Each structure stands twice: as structure tokens, then as C-alpha cells.
Amino acid sequence: MPAATGLVIATVLKLVTSLPRSVASIVLVAATFIGIALMKIPLLIVLAVLGPLGTFAMLRRARKD
Numbered sequence: 001m002p003a004a005t006g007l008v009i010a011t012v013l014k015l016v017t018s019l020p021r022s023v024a025s026i027v028l029v030a031a032t033f034i035g036i037a038l039m040k041i042p043l044l045i046v047l048a049v050l051g052p053l054g055t056f057a058m059l060r061r062a063r064k065d
Helices: 002-018 023-038 043-064
Strands: none
Touching (some): 023 043
């Protein structure tokens, strides 16, 4: 189990560095962490809710630019 935890942490750190620095990204990352880690909501439910919201936020940002 410790090896898997280390791999997950390494993957998260790599992905976080590639995220655009915006309020929407930070809010989505925080909401995902809170939903999965703190509230113990299943991953599929969190992704089903936050996936479309994140897509909408990024499309809106892309249209603005």
C-alpha cells in the first residue's frame, strides 16, 4: 500500500504542475479532494458531477481568450 500511495502522490504532483493557474482550476481541484478524501464520495460520482463543470469552465475561459 505505501508504494501505491507514493505513486499516486507523484502522479498528482506531475499533473498539478501542468494545470493552468486559474481560480476555476483551483476550485475544481479542491472540490475533488474534498469530495473524495474528506466526504468519502465515490470517485465516479465526483467525476460525473465535476467533469462537466470543469469542461464548461474551461470552454468558457477559452472563448474569453
